[in-house]
Amino acid sequence: MVSGSGCDESSGPRLMPALLIKMINKSRGKILGVLALFLVMVWYSIYREDSFYFPVQENKTVCPIGEVERKAAQLIGNYTRDRPLFLQLKDYFWVRTPSLYELPYGIKGSEDVLLRLLSVTSYSLPESxxxxxxxxCVVVGNGHRLRNSSMGDTINTYDVVIRLNNAPVHGYEQDVGSKTTMRLFYPESAHFDPQAENNPNTLLVLVPFKPVDFQWMEAILSDRKRVRKGFWKQPPLIxxxxxxxxxxxxxxxxxxxxAKLLSLPMKQPRKVKQKPTTGLLAITLALHFCDLVHIAGFGYPDSANKKQTIHYYEQITLKSMAASEHNISHEAVAIKRMLELGLVKNLTYF
Known part of the structure; x- marks a missing residue:
């Protein structure tokens, strides 16, 4: 029997593929557009995730000139950028400048050895x-918070990277970066091989706490008989x-x-002596010559957490700080005040 439409019923299924292909051809542009939009959204979500955790690049083009000075003046009385960062021979040879304090707050009583030491070292910042x-600038602390942080690439983007003591770089580059512009240390915290953990042009900045620190450095650089006494831990002999x-x-x-950040007296009873940590000192230094100051790897575990390690590179705990001359709680308050003022920015949780 022939249907009223005059068409063979079996022709319907054969027409379906052709119609489907025709519809796809008409919608090809729309499909490609949706696919491209999807890829853009995926890329953007990945970019947002990365930038959310490490939003440092935003400061690459905008420089807050004068902002650090303005905010630092709210925290540091008589704040000035006129003082040299490093000691230089002309200040103690041609013009004898009397110092009110002994080390670590002045050079009173150490002038002679300092003169000899300054004659073989330098004082300028690199032209770069x-x-x-x-x-x-970024000041990289030695705290446990840097472990597995993946902050290395971010840290390397800064113009000036300041590191502390003997904290290693080799083997930890993914978390702490590989660039070192300046390393602050004292004899007991000096890495036995400074070339291993620093760049060839890294400034090695001696933080003198006591007269014997000058003597150690002079003996090392002039290849004289090594100083062995007067240290709480034996510093490198080579x-x-x-x-x-x-x-x-x-x-x-x-x-x-x-005096300004910790309100410590310059002259303390012999049994009480408290001193700032190298970390807080490094932040203070950065506040006096940088236009932007960020910090990473600062902060200690809660005092109740006896087993938490305090450094990213070794297993010592807060217990090791018990006999130190540092008041870490007092320093934490000083850093939090800087964060509240927007004077520094923290790249890792504090």
Whole structure:
């Protein structure tokens, strides 16, 4: 029987593929557009995730010139950028400047050995830093918070990377970066091989706490008989460093850190002596020559957490700080005040 439509019923299924292909051809542009939009959304979500955790690049183009000085003046009385970062021979040879305090807050009583030491070291900032219109600085602490942080690439983007003591870089680059512009240390915290954990042009900045620190450095650089007494831990007897890269930190910055940030007296009873940590000192230093100051790897575990390690590179716990001359709770308050003022920015939780 022939249907009323005059068409063979079996022709319907054969027409379906052809119609489907025709519809796809008409919608090809729309499908490609949706696919492209989907890929853009995936890329953007990944970018947002990365930038959410490490929003450092936003400061690359905008430099807050004068902002650090303005905010630092609210925290540090008589704040000035006129003081040199490092000691230089002309200040103690041609013009004898009397110092009110002994080390670590002044050089009183250590002038002679200091003169000899300054004759073989330098004092200038590298031209690559001196000429910057905007000095973007990060102070990298040694805290456990840096472990598995993946902050290395972010840290490497800063113009000036300041590190502390003997904290290693090799083997930890993914978390702490590989760039070191300046390393602050004292004899007991000096890495036995400074070339292993620093860049060839890294400034090695001696933080003098006591007269014997000058004597140790002079003996090392002049290859004289090593000084062995007067240290709480034996410093390196061989320390292969280029004297041109060595700097002597101006004790003025230790004085500012102690007196202005921690309200410590400059003259303390022999049994009480408290001193700032190298970390807080490094932040103070950065506040006096940088246009932007960020910090990473600062903060200690809660005092009740006896088993939490305090450094990203070793297993010692807060118990090791019990006999130190540092008041870490007091320092935490000082850093939190800086964060509240927007004077510094924290890249890792504090």
């Amino acid at each position: 830093i001196q000429s910057l219109k905007c000095r973007r 320390w292969d460093a280029n004297p041109e890269q060595v700097r002597i930190l101006n004790p003025y910055y230790m004085e500012v850190t102690a």
